[in-house]
Amino acid sequence: MVRAIAVVPLVLALALAACGEDGPSGEGEQQGGRTVKVYSSLPLQGAQRPQTTDMVKGIELALEQAGNRAGDITVEYESLDDSTAQAGAWTPEATTANARKAAQDDATAVYIGEFNSGASAVSIPILNEAGIPQISPANTAVGLTSDEPGAAPGEPDKYYPSGQRNYVRIVPKDTIQGAALATVMKEDGCTQVQMTNDKEVYGAGLADNIQTAADEQGLEIIANDAIDRNAPNYRSLAQKAAGAGADCFVYAGITANNAVQLYKDFSAAIPDAKLYGPDGVAEAGFVDPDEGGLPADVAQKVHLTVATLSPDDYPPEGQEFFEQFREKYDEPNPNPYAIYGYEAMRLALDAIERSQTGEPQDVIAALFDTEDRPSVLGTYSIDENGDTTLTDYGLYTVEDGELVFDRTIKAAG
Secondary structure (H helix, E strand, C coil): CCHCCCCCCCCHHHEEEEEHHHHCEEEEEEEEEEEEEEEEECCCCCCHHHHHHHHHHHHHHHHCCCEEEEECCCEEEEEEEEECCCEEEEEEEHHHHHHHHHHCCCCCCEEECCCCHHHHHHHHHHHHHHCCCEEHHHCCCHHCCCCCCCCCCCHHHHHHCCCCCCCCECCCCHHHHHHHHHHHHCCCCCCEEEEEECCCCCHHHHHHHHHHHHHHHCCCEEEEEEECEEECHHHHHHHHHHCCCEEEEEEECCHHHHHHHHHHHHHHHCCCEEEEHHHHCCHHHHHHHHHCCCCCCHHCCEEEEEEECCHHHCCHHHHHHHHHHHHHCCCCCCCHHHHHHHHHHHHHHHHHHHCCCCCCHHHHHHHHCCECCCCCCECEEECCCCCCCCCCEEEEECHHHHHHEEEEECCCC
């Protein structure tokens, strides 16, 4: 599907970007220097909306604090939605439209997105062929950047038709999240774990990572079943797991793929089972019954891993960010993902400034040259694959329909 999409060739895109300073509308000249554009592409409708709206606010706060500038370069920002009201989640069509818009804009310097790994599997090839730098504030699927366990055949090379990397992320990948989930389940005394996945790029890959980590830690996964998101229920699958002696359940996937029904059915079939999940379900649409999430009696059994920590567990810069966010937006409890939107824009501005030109190819080089960067998340580097060197995951429980930070997980090998 991606190969059939018409995109702007690399040479043409860079040529357009280069002449953007003298565009007919005068967009390229402001305050005596160049003006460039940063786009974000996030699902602003559906279950993930509380996370992504705070991400956008974090992006806007970072740009405002920088005076809308990166060195001598003026930076404009536009928020795009990769979801639809009908789907209530990201769609390939909306994601494709967003990526093409950024690829065809001669002022584009950075594209912040996607939130979902499956969406990035759609947008990365478009932006790569156009030579546009991409920063994800949330993707964790291994195959987007490497062929380590959890990657599918052809990954990651199929995402980079130009042969050069343009994509980086600031959250730890799923080799780490899979190990974190296996570590928690082992610490909690699980002996027989039933696993399911939603068959998406993210879910299928994460399931492989959980399996690999469980094998290394001596934790038995009795099955890894792919689910049909359109199934009316999963009672037969849950009863099968109960009959096999499952004492724990873990799902690798996203809320939009019928996760609430899945957990309700497993909770009913195995009442004493501990229930686990990843960042793909760590949102109001999964944990808050008022938003269509789990009922309280099921939610109290759930533990979720998320690449966010308690505000108190971040370095002083991170704690200061949450204070500034609360003050500006009058939100006493900002969504934990707000800090990733903020850092994505901060990294984008830093790379644009270090590029000295704002040209996409120079910004890409600057992103991959990021080393020992002090940030609100802690100090990190970007490796040759585009991955962050950060590794900590947070473990969350659910109380009164809200995620509550429990502890930081140092994943065992």
